[in-house]
Structures are given as structure tokens and as C-alpha cells.
Amino acid sequence: MSGSIWVLAEHWRGQLSESTYELLALGREIADGLGVELQAVLLGHGAADLAKGLGKANSVLSVDHSSLCEPVPEACAAALVQLIKERRPRSVLVPLTNISMGVGTLVSTAVKVPAANFCRDVRVVDGGLQATCVLYGGKIEATVTMGAECSILGIWPGARAAENGRSDVVPPVEPVTVSLPEAPRVRFKRYIEPEAGDVDITQQDTLVAVGRGMQGQANLALAEELAEVLGGAVCGSRPVIDQGWLPLSRQVGKSGVSVKPKLYLAAGISGAPEHVEGMKNAALIIAVNTDPRAPIFNVAHYGILADALEVLPALTEAVRGKKG
Amino acid sequence: MNILVLLRMIPDVVEELEISNDGKTLDREFLRLIPNETDDHALEEALLLKERHGGKVTVVAPDAPELDDVLFACLAKGADRAVKISGVEPVMGGRAAARLMAQVLTTAPGLLPADLILTGVQSTEDLDGLMAPILSHLLQLPYVDNVTQVTADGPGKTVTAVKEFPSAVRAEFDVQLPAVLGIQAAEKPPRYVPVAKVRAVMKSQHLESAAAPAGVEAGQLEILQMAKPEPAEHAEMLAGDPAQVAGKICEILAARGVL
């Protein structure tokens, strides 16, 4: 439908990604603000079933093609370009993830429409779209306007809560065909699974970090449990590693590794410069400490002045409750 | 293998960034410019490829303050040529950069054809689109992003690019050459080049320069305003008993998409 808002329904290995729900939540707001429909675009091969999860959209455009079996940006972009040219949506929301990073830019270039990248928020203002884009590692935010033309919006993970993008409604699905080149220039070969062995904390989205404030190795179980319900891993400050509570591969900081997770929950860590060096770039830092003057509170976004041994189990419970 | 590495100088966020009086652009007076981090990785990957398969690595970069030192460092690391695109105004965004690069690559002598064009997967100022995919479109070349490794079986018509996926999974793609690859990280951290070596290169080698083509269009995006988000000097403290606090954290996590 011309003039509607589209969301690229990203999926990988048989599952819709979190970003898809986040984009649906945002897309819903924009579509409602403009008074137009929200459509999800599902590109894949044998993945049509996933449309069930896209109920937040008014309808789903489903493309099935053997070249879309695995996410090859060029193929996704080519398919999207054809759809956009045919149907002229008002705006297309594309997630900025490892999977889809270049798709938005490729599409906007091919269809010759403007793109706004790194959006952390998009709003309807006077019937037009305005986006807030995060530049320079978060040091600057730019507000850009998209006019009434078709535009492509690259959306940062976390722009909206994924929660708000889920729905039990099963949306109507419209199968669409596209023609893609027979001999693609980029061909998927195979996946390389991470090596077994200890978890690589640099690759985790969620880290529960423990320091000496955890009092003893026995209490690490509290952190392990929380990490498990959050789907992350446990890491620690150097003294914790020195005392053998955790293996060296879990050390964060100057003499350990630098991490950049979406959530870094620091429990009983004072925030020494050597430690902060390794975690300051985390997207969200929450610190639990009993000392109000602990330097960790200067880098954390949220602080809790409390005993970590009480907060961690409470949080584990709460998260469990929330997940149901 | 003939490899082009495209390098851009971008503002260093270690320094405080200031916004000019128009409220829409960066104040360039106090900026420190440094090479885009992923471009550095692109160079490293190119050098590794050259070490394995031979060939030539050419670095191409739009002129900027401090660029000469950076390009000499590239030569000292092992690049064969360094080409400075002179006469350019500082531009922001991937679209203008891609157009500039595309024009220079196609018009300046001795750059194309190349087997591979490597550049960083993104820069922190690619507001109107990432440079690498735009360039690939302009040059009509295949493109893969988030690449962490490139391998070739000798001089063939394809390379294998390893792309990073979530949860530490990676995937191999066969890519037809020539191609543009957006490098996320080289196989190993970029090499160190000692000061003495850079100085020696300054004496023994020279930088080439290519004139910027006239009239590269800027991006189409209209910037209304730029602002510095208030830096949180101190964490926002959450009060309450453990259960209450846990509830609040859950809300924050949900809002941030972590849950």
C-alpha cells in the first residue's frame, strides 16, 4: 500500500530477531502518528511461518526466494528495492545489526531516496518525520527531517522495547514474488560456530560482572543464576580472577579484555580505572555497591546503593517473573 | 592482488566536541582528526592479504589535517602507495564520501581496476548512509559488510569473506572479484609502527595526490539541529528495597531492549 510504513522483519536461523520487535514497536508509533498502515516485509526462503509473530503490523509482505535462504545483504536489498519501486512506502525501517547493517544504505542508494542512519528515535512532527541520530560514539545527537518523500531509516538496537512490538494477532500475509539474479555475486557458504570452551565475554550482549564485594566464591552462584536468566555470562574484576573465583578469560579491564555489551551489571566492583578502561563503552551500565562514593557510580548509568548479595537474587526473581 | 584501502579521518571523541553557532554542524576549529578505527583494520587486513598472496596495497584518503602523518604511517606499515585526495572540503556522512571516492577512483590514473576495495564497515559520522555500500553501488561491485577475515586461494576470481553474526557465530561468503568489503575487524589487531620507521619513510617515500573532482553533491538529508546529550556525570540512583529495585531494573532493561 502506497504511503505506509514498512519494517524489515529481520530473522536469523529460524527466529525473528529482537530488533524486529523493536522496529515494529517504533513503526507502530510512526504509522499511527501519520495515520497510515504498518507493514512488515519478510524476506526468506521457507520462512513464511515467521509471519505469525509480526501481528503488530497491519499486514505482512512475504517474499520467498532461494537466494534469500541466508541473509545476504545484496539479495535482501535487491528484493526490497523491487518492492519499494512497486509500492512506494512512506518509510522503511531497517535494523542496524550485524545481520542487516548495510541493507538500508544499499536500498536507499538504489532507489535514490534519503536515508538516516543511527536513529535512536523517530517521531512524527507536523506530518513529517524527524529522527534523532546518534553520532560520534554518542557525543553528539543530530535531529534530521525526512520530508514527505520516501526514506530509509537505519534504527539502532534498543530504540524501543521489544516487548511493545509483540502481538498475538496473526496478521494477513500477502505473498509477493521478486526476481533475483540466478548467479549472485555474493554466495553464502557456511556458518562457523564459535569454538567450544569457555565463553568469550567480548561476544556477550549481557555481562554480570562481579568484584570483591561479592565476598566469596560461593556467592558467585547468585551472579551465575542472574546471567543465565538474562542470557549472558559472568565476568569479573582482577582480584576475583586472582583469587581463582573465575578463569582468566573472564577478566575485564586493562590486563584483561575490553567488553562492549548491551548491559554490564557491576556487582561489588569499586570502579578502579584499570577496570573501567575495559567496560566504559558498555551501552548500559548498572552498578550495585554499598559505598556511595564508589567511583563505579561515576561511569554507571544507574546505581543501586545496596548489598549485591540481596539485589542479585531479587533481580533474578524479577526477571524470571517478567519472562514468565 | 591489487587492493585499495579507503581511509577517512574522523573527529576524535576523546576530545570534547563543540557545535558551531549555526547549531547544525561541528565546530571544526578544535577538532582532532584521527583515522576511522575500522579503516585501520581494513588496512591491516589488506596488508595481511598482501603478505599471503603478494600484490599491492594503495591507501586513498580525502585530505584532512594530520593526514600526511597518517599516510606515512600507512606506508611504514607496508602499504605501497598512498594517495591523498586534495582540495576537498570537510564533509560529513557516507554519501558524499562515497561519491567523492567513486569519482576519484574512476578518474585518477592507476587506481582502478583493483581486485578488492577494503574500507571500514562504518564511521561514527555516516549519518546519511554507510560509505562502503554506497560506493559498491556506484561502482557496481558486490559488497559484504562486517567482515572479519578475507581469504583467497591464490589469484582467483573470488575471495572468501568471513562476516560476523550475533552470538559469536560467523559465516563464510564467496565473493566475486572485484568487490567492496566493509571491514569490522582485521584478523589480528592493527600492527604497531615505530616512530623511527615512519620518519624513515618520510624521507624515502612520497605521497601522491589526486585532485578532487569538482561538484560532488552533498547528502540529501536535512539536519535541523545538533546537540550534545547531557553527559551523565553520576549514575541515576535507584532507591527502594531489593524487590522494588529489581522491578525498576527490569523496566529499564525492557525499555532498552535487553529483556
Added chain:
Amino acid sequence: MPDPATTQYFGLPGYVVLWILTLVAFYLFGIKVAYYVRTLGKARPEKRWDRIGERVGLVLTHVLGQRRLFNEPGIGIAHFLIFWAFVFYATSFFWNLVKGLVPILPIPYADDVGWMAFALEAFGVLALVGIVVAAVRRYILTPPRLERTYDATLILGLIALLLVTFLVGAAAKTRGAPGVYLWMWWAHMVTVLGFLAYLPYSKHMHLLAAPFGVFFSSLRPGAPPPASEGASRFEEFTWRELFSGLACAECGRCDRACPAFNSGFALSPKELVHKVKELVRAPGAGGKFLGEVVRPEEVWACTTCLSCMERCPVLNEHIPLVLEMRRHLVSQGEVETPLQQAMMNLNRYGNSFGQSPRARAKWTADLPFKIKDARKEPVEYLWVVGDYASYDPRVQTVTKATARVFQQAGLDFGILYEGEQNSGNDVRRTGEEGLFDVLRGKNLQAVAKARFEHVVTTDPHTYHALKNEYANGDGGWTGRNVLHSSELLERLLAEGKLSAHRRLDGVVTFHDPCYLGRYNGVYSPPRLVLNALGTKLREMPRNRRTAYCCGAGGGRIWMEDPPGVKERPAESRVREAAGLHGVNTLVVACPKDLVMFQDALKTTGLEGSLAVKDLIELVEEAAAPSERSDSHARA
């Protein structure tokens, strides 16, 4: 008594036999020595001929006086006796050899001269006692890092044999037993000739090489080697660097003092020197020297603390070896990631923290007064603050205290604000000479604009560089007017510009920073300050020259701990301090020490029993006018 040289043996006169034996022995000796001379001639040149007077002085102290051997008194005395016996026996031997080879010379044998005979007998007996002590030490009470080699046994045996043959011969002479005398005379001469021939092939090569090593040793121990692109193979080292291998007595003193070795890092300074000896013996054998024989981990483990060189009885030079090889690794780009990051930060921002140069003086914002900008107005004291003192939040507390103390003393002082950069001392120790040059150049450029009389810094690393390694640059910098804050505080207290209003009566101990103590000999000023404050100083067993390094120097603070570390140097040090009766404060005079030891307190669990404080904090505590006695509140 019959003259052994003219007596006939199997129809041959003694002197002929002696000629044959001498020629064989000298030939064997000569070819080996000539080999070494030729081989070292192929190494890089290094000038060690200057200041002959001082060099002679070194020989007197360290060869004739055997000074450093007395650091370990038992074996020190034994070695002293053996050494002096050796001097007399060598003299007597050559004397007798000349007489024996040319019997018609109108001179007596050495042992026929009364005083000589007495000295020989006396030292002979004493040396035998020495040998017993040495043998007991080597075989029964073996200290760590001393090996029981076949070679050592052989040498000890030979020395004993030559002493015994002489003493028995002397006895035979007085008792009138010519047969025994002749046997002993020959046995003695053959033993000594054998010893001589064997010497250059054995570990006791040191006996020959050490005096030269001492004479040609560095007059500024620990100074970086002459400009080079580093060394990885024989020809790339200087002859003096290689010479250490020949002079080494394999005594293990360096290992016993080495923090890297004792912490279980890959490095053993003794092994390193031994590997150099093997390199000189057979350049090119055993694979690539740097890479296969010496692994990069060894080279990176050194903290450049100077303990090994301070302790080495033959004045061997370990640090230049380490620095040459680091330079080579750096030139090849073989630098581990965290160190590389530090280097890049130093190059780009002038500090290893990777922070904005403009944030360098941010700590001054909390002060109740403004510090002069020495680039804009003249000051008496130019305070070069240093990286850790400027950027590390823990040290900033001390830096602010320093400013308050200077202010209180009425000092006319200023800083360079963002004009200052890291002094480059440590980066030079990592082998990145080019970067040191850059940093030195920028700092000299910054001070060129300033007017000042003295330079002061709290950081010993900065102090060392400014004092000793900035002078050959431009700008007329001499380094003569550079003071460490402890020296300045001592002056201020002595001149009454500061006074201890409140005497501190605790018992404290003091850690000598390597670059203040061993490198620059500043031992008393901090102690005088402590004394003036009223504190009682109880020394750690390892103090002053033998102070134990905290482990941060030589760029180690930027590197990762190697896997399998036993006890970090800083941990060993805080345990040493905590073990002192009644001591509850470890006083430091170096920003990095503060960081290292506060961390070590945590990792050793000694937080409750020991506090780490900077000297200046104590000064402020004592000197503060009474209403401000709480001003040093710590973060």
C-alpha cells in the same frame, strides 16, 4: 734444594720440559683468547674509553676491593681470600715461570724471597679455608640460582690442588726433602699451566674477563645503549653488551635480586647473560638468538629496576641487553596489544591514558587557589606533574595535596598545563626510542617558552628522564636543576618554610622507588623528611640499594601479567612491609607505587593491617595549620 729447571728428567733438562709445557698451555690459552677478541671485534662499536680515572677507580673498588661480594658476607670473605691468594700466586707463578724458562737469569725464585713466601703461605692457607667455605656453600648450603656444575667442581679442585702442591712443596723445602719438593714444584707448575689453558674454556673465564668488564662498565648504569635499531643477532649487539657473557661468574646474584624472576615471569637475568656467553662462543649456533634462544616474553618481563646490575659483582649490564632486544621487537612491530595502545596514546595524546591533553590539569579545578601557568609567567619552580599524578584519580588526591603543601610553603611554582606531555622515560625503556624523541622534543619545546629556576616533580620516572636524558637535546637543558619532591620537601623543612606543627608519631616504613634510589642515589631526603615529621622509620629488610621493585617500571605497567605468575612484585613488597613489627603505613614517593601497592593490598588481603600513603600526604598531615588537619581526606 735442587733447581727444578736445571735438573735433568729422562735426559732432558727441566727448562726444556717447561718450555714445551708452557708453549702448549699458552697456545691453548692464546687461541681461545684471540678468538674472543676477534669475535667481539665483529660486534657493534661502543665507546668505553672515556673518563679513565673513574674507570680505574671502579677497578680498585670492584676488582681489588671486591666490594659487591660482601653483600653476601660469608662467600664474600671466602672469595676475597681466594682472589687475593690468586693475585699472589699468579705473580709468583709468572715470576717462577720466567726464572724456570731462563734459568740463567740472576734472580731467585719467588718463594725464595722472604716476604713473598710468607704472603704465599699465609694466603694459601686462608684461601684453602675459603675453598672449604665455597665448597660447603655450593654443595651443602646451596643458595637458589647457584648451580653445581662439573666445571665449578673442576675449577675448585684445580685451585685447591695448586694451593696444596705449593704449600706441601714449601714444607718439603724447609724439611729438606728435595724429592718431594721437586714433585710438588712440577705438580704446581703443571696445575697452573693447565688452569691457564683451561681458563678461557671454562666458567672461570670471569677471572680473566671481569677486570676488563669492570673497567669498561657503564659510568651511568642502566642508561639506554647507544642509538641503534635494536639487536636480535650477534653483530647487532655492541661488544660491551656481549662482553657481559664472558665476565659472568654465574653466581646467581642477579636472579636472586630480580623481581621478574622471583615472580615467576619468563626472565632470568643470569640465564640471559649465559645465553649471551653461548652466543659469543658460537655466534649463530642454536637458532635465531632473539626469537628462539631468547624468547620475547623474557625480554618483555624486565621492569628495568636495576637490581641485577646493582648487585652484579662484575658489573655486568643486563638492561642494555634487554633494551636492545626490545628495540628490535618494536622495530618489527612485535608489541603486545595493551603496550601498543599505550604507545599510540602517548604518540597521539602525550599521555598513556588515552585522555585528552586538555584534561591534563583538570585536577587543579578543585583547588582553592589557581596554579600559575609557567608558559605565561615566570616561576621559581616549574612543576612537571607527570601522567599518573595528572590523570589517575587515586593519585590526583596526592597531587592536590602536593599543590597545597607547595602553596603553604610559599613556593613560587607553576605547571605547564596541557603543554606538558609524558616525559617518555618508560616508553624509552620499552625500546620505542623514536617516541621518546618525539615526547622529549615536545616537552623541551614547551619549557622553552617558560621561565623558571628549578624543576620539581613527584614522579621518579619523570625525574630520571628530565635529569639525565633530556640534556643532549636542544634548548640548553642540563638537568642540573631538577629536583624530586622529596628533595624539595627536605629543603623546605630544613629551611623552616614548612614545619611539622603536629608531630606524627607512628611507625612507618619507606619504599625506595627504583628510579629515585638505584638510578639516582636519592636515599636520604625522603628519610630526612620522615624524621622531621616525627615518624619513626623502620626499614624493610630490602631497602635502599636492595629495595625491591614494585613491578611497574620499564613499561610493565602497560603490559599484561604473564600467565602463571607466582607472586607479583608489589605483593611481595607489601608483605615485606606488613611483616615489620609495629609498622602500619608503607610510605611511597612515586605515583605508580601508590597505585601498585594499593592494588597489592587488595590482592594480598592486607588492607586492614597496612596503609599505603605518599610522603606528601604525611607532610600535609603534619604541616597543616591545625584547623585544616583533615584536609587530606581520601577518596
